[in-house]
Amino acid sequence: MILILGGTSEARQLAAAMVQRGATVTSSLAGRVASPRLPAGEVRIGGFGGPDALARWLADHQVAAVIDATHPFAERISASAAIACAIASVPRLRLERPGWQAREGDRWLWVDDLDQAAAAIPAASGERVFLTTGRQGLAAFAQDGKSWFLIRCVDQPGPPLPARSEVILDRGPFILAGELQLIDDHRIDVLITKDSGGSFTAAKLDAARERGLPVIVVRRPPRPGGPAVTSVQAALEWAHAGYRLGV
Numbered sequence: 001m002i003l004i005l006g007g008t009s010e011a012r013q014l015a016a017a018m019v020q021r022g023a024t025v026t027s028s029l030a031g032r033v034a035s036p037r038l039p040a041g042e043v044r045i046g047g048f049g050g051p052d053a054l055a056r057w058l059a060d061h062q063v064a065a066v067i068d069a070t071h072p073f074a075e076r077i078s079a080s081a082a083i084a085c086a087i088a089s090v091p092r093l094r095l096e097r098p099g100w101q102a103r104e105g106d107r108w109l110w111v112d113d114l115d116q117a118a119a120a121i122p123a124a125s126g127e128r129v130f131l132t133t134g135r136q137g138l139a140a141f142a143q144d145g146k147s148w149f150l151i152r153c154v155d156q157p158g159p160p161l162p163a164r165s166e167v168i169l170d171r172g173p174f175i176l177a178g179e180l181q182l183i184d185d186h187r188i189d190v191l192i193t194k195d196s197g198g199s200f201t202a203a204k205l206d207a208a209r210e211r212g213l214p215v216i217v218v219r220r221p222p223r224p225g226g227p228a229v230t231s232v233q234a235a236l237e238w239a240h241a242g243y244r245l246g247v
């Protein structure tokens with residue numbers, strides 16, 4: 001059985017392609033989202049209980065290989081998978097979509113984390129912020145009593161939130177016209193995003209460019225070493241080479 005650590009569109013595409021090729025696949029989700037989009041094949045939901053427990057799970061379920069297709073900012077599960085696979089001697093592949101690249105006309109300010117993103121709002125001359133960094137870590141912005149935040153998340157975020165804020169619940173894919181509408185309706189003057197990469201949520205960057213807005217971009221955290229690919233096709237080829245799955 002191949003275990004896909006999921007929670008991304010690439011993980012779902014990979015599971016679908018592998019199931020179609022007759023592979024036995026289990027996808028694992030953290031259980032953060034109330035009604036997740038479920039991948040094809042078997043699905044398990046919830047944390048494993050850390051690297052040692054994950055190593056036991058791999059052995060108990062006779063996992064032949066792990067493909068870590070989690071989000072670029074899901075640091076803990078990737079670290080846990082690296083340790084667990086080493087303990088259980090299970091091959092591991094990282095599937096990570098490329099980061100976004102600035103284009104002509106972009107006004108991007110790179111920062112290392114959400115605290116730095118919050119501190120950079122005045123430098124970006126922003127007061128009305130479109131905050132798209134997700135439900136976790138919003139406490140970094142909670143002390144900002146000056147800016148107004150439009151916070152977009154999949155599920156309702158818990159406190160602490162910035163005092164001056166509005167939450168909209170939505171999930172990608174998003175389109176340019178919708179992002180421009182949000183920016184205009186809410187008189188947004190700065191966008192904050194993680195460098196998530198991929199096409200599902202990239203329209204906000206096009207919209208910011210079109211309106212000449214600065215974008216505060218949070219850099220990806222470091223990742224464990226080991227073999228890594230950037231496309232679903234390359235992950236399929238790795239699985240084919242090692243496990244004779246048709247590609």
Ligand code: NAP
Nearest residue numbers: 006007028029030047048049050070071073074075076077
């Ligand atoms: P995280 O900080 O790396 O993980 C926290 C804990 O959640 C892990 O230690 C693990 O618990 C459990 N976990 C995370 N992903 C899991 C998975 N795929 N299967 C089973 N357990 C998992 O992760 P996160 O940032 O909270 O993200 C959670 C999930 O949402 C990930 O699967 C990720 O792909 C997806 N996601 C994250 C973001 C983001 O911005 N961080 C954005 C979109 C989607 P145990 O230690 O108990 O095993």
